[in-house]
Structure formats: structure tokens, C-alpha cells
Amino acid sequence: MVSIKDVASKAKVSTATVSHVINETRYVAEATKQKVYSAMKDLNYQPNRIARSLRSQKSSTIGLLVPLVAEDTSNFFFMSVANGIEQVLKENGYNLILSNSNEQAETERDQIRVFNTQLIDGLVIAPVNGREYDYKEEFSGNYPVVFIDRHPSTGEGDRVLVNNRRGAYEAVTALIEKGHERIGFVTGSLGITTSDERLEGYKEALRERGLTIEEGYMQEGPATFKEGYSLAGKLHRAGVTALFIANNVMTMGAVSYLQEQNIAIPDDMAVIGYDDYDWMKVTSPPLSVVRQPAFELGKTAVEQLLKRIDGYKGEHQEIILDSELVQRGSY
The missing domain is CATH 3.40.50.2300 (Response regulator)
Structure with missing residues (x-):
């Protein structure tokens, strides 16, 4: 197992310098950074993501919770939403965890509780019972939430919907x-x-x-x-x-x-x-x-979420995207 000491020895720098490069906790000269990166690559050193997350309280991971049902082709809709989300996350150095509520309220609550025990930076959710359930008891409050597709009764997060x-x-x-x-x-x-x-x-x-x-x-x-x-x-x-x-x-x-x-x-x-x-x-x-603009829905939702993660404190917003009537030969 390659350690941070091995990287420091190969790069001919201190272990503290390697730590600062990995965690971006202090300024390090560009030439020194490149020496550290080169040593990490040569030694195939992989930083401990969990340890880094615990130190920084930031995991660079976003949760997505959607209601997928086996026999329903709306799954394609939500997968297109996920593709839009992933495109933005990749550009910003984030990862995505996808979870399925199976259109069941209790399963949805269980999945939210799982997310609460993990170190995620934010959550995008298509709610099962948007009008009947306010979710106030479920979210930990440690991360921002953006609701998509279905209008929630709660005022606890931003909303990105289709008209x-x-x-x-x-x-x-x-x-x-x-x-x-x-x-x-x-x-x-x-x-x-x-x-x-x-x-x-x-x-x-x-x-x-x-x-x-x-x-x-x-x-x-x-x-x-x-x-x-x-x-x-x-x-x-x-x-x-x-x-x-x-x-x-x-x-x-x-x-x-x-x-x-x-x-x-x-x-x-x-x-x-x-x-x-x-x-x-x-x-x-x-x-x-x-x-429906499914891909754009995903992009817009996660862009709003990243704004919150970066510190935006404004009032919760509702963003409405337009659908489009595609005229072919069936009417």
C-alpha cells in the first residue's frame, strides 16, 4: 500500500506539502505541485476520499432520488434527467449517487435517511407524494435540496419543474x-x-x-x-x-x-x-x-444545487421550464 510518505520521498518534499497539494489547504508553488502529481501518478497513489471528506466536510458527491418503476417507460425520462445532471457534475468535479424510491413513499423516506447518514453535498429529488408530504422531518438540514418534476408542498428546497x-x-x-x-x-x-x-x-x-x-x-x-x-x-x-x-x-x-x-x-x-x-x-x-426538456431539467436542477453548495443564501426559487408540442402525422 503506497502511503503519503512514499509520495513525499519520491517528490523530494515534506509529507505536509503533499497533504496541502491533495487537500488544497495551503498555497503550493505550481512547480512543486507538478512534482507531487507526478510522484502520485508514478506510484499509482490514490488519496483516501473518505478521510478527505471528513476533514473538509465536503464529499464532492450529489445524491439523486427518483421514482423508477420497472414497467413504466418514464424511466427513460429520469435517465435523461440524470444525464443532464452528470454532465454538469463532471464539469465541476462532482460524483453522482443514484437511488430509486420505486414510487413508494416509505421506500423514499428510507432512502432519504440513508443519504442523511452519508456525506453528500446536496440532493436532487423527484418526490413521490409531493402534495401530501412536506419532508420536513426527513431531511437532515446538512445539505441543500432541489425538487424536480413534481411540485412539493414543502418550502424546504428549490424547485425545477416543467409546465x-x-x-x-x-x-x-x-x-x-x-x-x-x-x-x-x-x-x-x-x-x-x-x-x-x-x-x-x-x-x-x-x-x-x-x-x-x-x-x-x-x-x-x-x-x-x-x-x-x-x-x-x-x-x-x-x-x-x-x-x-x-x-x-x-x-x-x-x-x-x-x-x-x-x-x-x-x-x-x-x-x-x-x-x-x-x-x-x-x-x-x-x-x-x-x-419534456428532461436533459435541461437535470442540468438546471444541479446548477441551482451547486449555487447553494457554493454558499448562495437567497430565498428558495421555483424555475419552470417549457415543454414543446412536436407535430407529426397523428392528428
Whole structure:
């Protein structure tokens, strides 16, 4: 095991100088730094990251806690968020620890407690129960927190969100402008702020154009392929001429139903889905979607977090990113 003494001997400097170079605790001349770095490289010396963290109370590690569910393609969304986070962290010399709440509140609380026992510098979290749980009892207060995707009830951290209401409003308005009045709405479980906001956008577009909001045209269920398939069939039988599907995996199920029933898109049924994945571009016709800025969401969130870590003490902020209606051939 190579020690700091070995590095000092090879670089012909004191062990204190090597320590100052590694921990950046005192000015060291550039030429001396390079001698130390060269000795570390030649000896394959790896500084003890844990010991350094305990001394400096800074680990250069960020936690990310997101709700991944095996059968839900929203996992791609959160992985894109993670990619945006990682890009910024690499540029700033930080590492990322990813944890999964599995869309379970108790699991989420357990994972937060684990983070509290580790030396992380900050946490980015997509909350499970944003509106029902304020998290005040869970966070240790030793690190800043940024909430993403879902609106929390707590005022304990910054928030970086997507304008889900506006995205749904624009999608439904586009369908109305094509002449559709009987527009079905398919969503995953309500109570999650993203789903609730998309429902509000759907209703707002109908109200603005003087159309009746029909309870039977709004269908909610578990966010699964099977449920998307089933609810698309139910709405087809109810006589709708267009579908706005506010969940990506349910969009897959709905399109499968329409294809199996030989229902032509968009002639017999117009369709707009949510989120933009490669498979949506290769359907016939390619699907129109509301695209979320997932990568940008991750970047913005961690940039805000790093500001807090660097000492920014201003009031907690809410940053809203815009979604985009991608028009293809399905409506």
C-alpha cells in the first residue's frame, strides 16, 4: 500500500506539502505541485476520499432520488434527467449517487435517511407524494435540496419543474383546431402533481373553446401498457374522435389497441402522446407528442444545487421550464 510518505520521498518534499497539494489547504508553488502529481501518478497513489471528506466536510458527491418503476417507460425520462445532471457534475468535479424510491413513499423516506447518514453535498429529488408530504422531518438540514418534476408542498428546497399544464393545453388546443370536439383524455394515477396539472390543461383548453367537459371522456388508471390499451378501447366505444394520452407507457398501449382494431390514425382517431421517444417516430404515422426538456431539467436542477453548495443564501426559487408540442402525422 503506497502511503503519503512514499509520495513525499519520491517528490523530494515534506509529507505536509503533499497533504496541502491533495487537500488544497495551503498555497503550493505550481512547480512543486507538478512534482507531487507526478510522484502520485508514478506510484499509482490514490488519496483516501473518505478521510478527505471528513476533514473538509465536503464529499464532492450529489445524491439523486427518483421514482423508477420497472414497467413504466418514464424511466427513460429520469435517465435523461440524470444525464443532464452528470454532465454538469463532471464539469465541476462532482460524483453522482443514484437511488430509486420505486414510487413508494416509505421506500423514499428510507432512502432519504440513508443519504442523511452519508456525506453528500446536496440532493436532487423527484418526490413521490409531493402534495401530501412536506419532508420536513426527513431531511437532515446538512445539505441543500432541489425538487424536480413534481411540485412539493414543502418550502424546504428549490424547485425545477416543467409546465405540464401548458403542454397539455397546447396539445388539446391543437386537436380542437383540427375540428375535434369529442376528445378523450387518458392519464396515469391522479394525485401526482404532473398528472393533475396535465388534466387541468386538458380542461382549460376545452373551457376556453366553449366545449363541454365530459366526465366519461376522462379516464384514469395505473400507468401501464395494459391499462392504456384498455382505456383507449373504452374511449373509442364512447365515440371520441381524438385521444390525448398524458403518459408515455399508456400511449404505447393505446396505439397498440388502435392498430389491432384497424383504426386509422389520424383519419379515424387522432392521437397526441406525452414525452418523445424513438419508437414514437417509427409508428405509422409518426406520433405527435408533448416533449419534456428532461436533459435541461437535470442540468438546471444541479446548477441551482451547486449555487447553494457554493454558499448562495437567497430565498428558495421555483424555475419552470417549457415543454414543446412536436407535430407529426397523428392528428
